[in-house]
Amino acid sequence: MAQLTQTSPTAPTPPAPQPRSHRAWLIAVVAGAAIVTAGAFTTVPGLLVTPLHEAYAWDRGQIALAASVNMVLFGLTAPFAAALMDKVGIRRVVVGALLLVTAGALLTSVMTAPWQLVAYWGVLIGLGSGCLTMTFAASVTNSWFDRRRGLVTGALSSSSHLGQLIFLPLLAWSVDSFGWQPPVVTLAFVALAVAALVLLLLRDHPADVGMKPYGATEFVPKPAPATGAARRTVNVLVRAGRTGPFWLLAGMFIICGASTNGIMWSNWAPAAHDHGMHVTTAASLLSLIGIFSALGAVVSGWLTDRFDPRRLLTVYFTLRALTLLALPMVFSAGITPQMIVFVIVYGLVDVATVPPVIALANRCYGEDGPIVFGWTNSAHQLGAGASAFLGATARDLFGSYGVVWTTLSAICLVAALLALVVRAPRSA
Structure with missing residues (x-):
């Protein structure tokens, strides 16, 4: 029984050696990938206005309503996303958010009416991307880093803009070359791939893998779910x-x-x-x-x-x-x-x-x-x-x-x- 107690994953004593390359940096990269992906979705509605107007004769206002709903839900979701992460864990919330984004994009590719654009792009993607904002960046940084918090928070916070910078010209070229549906489907599968990456590599707290936060001198137990x-x-x-x-x-x-x-x-x-x-x-x-x-x-x-x-x-x-x-x-x-x-x-x-x-x-x-x-x-x-x-x-x-x-x-x-x-x- 003594041996079982020593090897229990909940034991408060961390392993003595700490790796030269701390896992916290991998966690930050994975979190950044999720934020970059969510940021890419914010640029798409502007590229869809003209193609959808020309293809379906929908009013520009009808098309822009989906972007409006998306932005409002993005903002309203963020204050509660951190609370949900504290309660059920960062990884579960992020995976769920990316799956919502994936579902919204795939359903958008087969829509036939303006209300569907509002429901799929506005509601589903708005709720999903709203969980992947600065609150997510702060949660990851506070859990995994004792030093370099400012650097990591700044880098993760700018990841949304990075997603826009990386994907926007490519999406614009794709829409112009292949129509609006292939780029939307491609983004959906990118989000799905990142969700799998998060599920495999992201962990809520260093204690989950028996490590100290980066720069910490002492082992930090994982806090109980917040209420x-x-x-x-x-x-x-x-x-x-x-x-x-x-x-x-x-x-x-x-x-x-x-x-x-x-x-x-x-x-x-x-x-x-x-x-x-x-x-x-x-x-x-x-x-x-x-x-x-x-x-x-x-x-x-x-x-x-x-x-x-x-x-x-x-x-x-x-x-x-x-x-x-x-x-x-x-x-x-x-x-x-x-x-x-x-x-x-x-x-x-x-x-x-x-x-x-x-x-x-x-x-x-x-x-x-x-x-x-x-x-x-x-x-x-x-x-x-x-x-x-x-x-x-x-x-x-x-x-x-x-x-x-x-x-x-x-x-x-x-x-x-x-x-x-x-x-x-x-x-x-």
Whole structure:
């Protein structure tokens, strides 16, 4: 019996030697693959608008409704995904999410009506991809890493953009060459393959394999399944909802979502098509925006440590307003110097709003700050969903996106003013 006790997998004593290459890095790579895959699905709706409109004569607004539902559920799912991971385990949630994404993509490939696009792409893929966000990245990092947490969290958080950068030009070329269905089916099988990879290699905690977290000096037992996390998430929302700063932050992020991924990921390709630009060229420019977005987020984080986050937000939203106002004048059938300038400036301020808003949430709400930011991010997706639908509907009504760019420019100026009135302590 003594021998059985020593070799029990639940024994608190870890093996003495630790491998030179820690398994935590493999876990991070697998988690990154899941996030990259989910990120790829966010770029597809914009590529489908024109093909579906031409193939089935569906209104652009009907098609964009699926992207709107997807974005809203993506945002609403994220605050609860971490609680579910704490309760049933990271691996189970991630595998289930990828299977939902796979099912949604496969069913989309055989749809025959607009409501099916909403149900399959909007609901199934929205719920699945919503589990594979920054909350997933934070869960993996906190469990497996004692050192290098900032590096790993940053890398995993940027993986979604990496998925967009890697897949978007390929998807655009595939849609243009083979039609819209083969790329959707291909993405479904990519998600299925990654689900199998997660099932084989991802583990919830280092203790599951008798290891210490990377950089830890002592063995860390696996915590018991959490209870009440979802209740706390809701309670924080109720408390924050009684305060002014929450609504100012949420309002800014509604506008942020409407003027970034809401309009760009769903309407950039059809807007470029209106100006005679080839879909592959449009997709390449959108990928280039993603590159500068990642750079802008890093620079913004550095600036947030040194300057008032409110003033940074005012600058970012003002610059975004100016770029959107100028967009109809720089759009053309090809790539021009003016379009490159737009891509650079707009990209740099695209995700730059995130670090200042996180800083303000933490300053105003202390230990509840991360949860408040999670709900603020849900507001971001509500704005994105509304913009995806209303932008496409406006195109159907007015025959162009001109009114869309002007309206978004105006509300960005409103956000720039809102940032100045957030009452946050000067010290962190």
